[in-house]
Amino acid sequence: MSLEEKIAEVRALISQRDEIDRKIAELLGGTTLKVAPQSRQRKWHKADSKGKELKNEIDQFHQRKGHKDTEQIERLLIEGKTVGEVVQLVEVSAPTVYIIKARLKRDGKIL
Known part of the structure; x- marks a missing residue:
């Protein structure tokens, strides 16, 4: 057939x-x-709108400035300062600096 x-x-x-x-x-x-x-429509079409909303919310979360000295930390990292130097200069925790550094790498602002 x-x-x-x-x-x-x-x-x-x-x-x-x-x-x-x-x-x-x-x-x-x-x-x-x-x-x-x-x-x-298949079920995934219905769930897709929720997925898009969730993705947008996650993107907005990642774009937020999490620490008050984020701009200064970003500037120092772009200048080439090490994580240890940034921690001493800005008086923040190392994990905070590593998170900002990872975001800068992902965005292509540093190598």
Whole structure:
């Protein structure tokens, strides 16, 4: 059975089902009942909008300036200062400097 024949058979079965639904609605309700069209989108289409919202929220979080001296720390790292030197000059923790340094590397501002 070719693909076209399979598609034609599926369409015929769907139209038969719609006709049966209409007849049942007439018998039970006395009026025609509209059959709600079924969504043909897959479940991932519905979840995709949530995924986009979550991605935007994560991007905004990463763009936020987490420490009050972030600009000074970024400037010192771009100038070539080491993490230890930045920690002593700005009086911040080393993990804070490493996080900012990783973001600068990701953005391509330092090597």
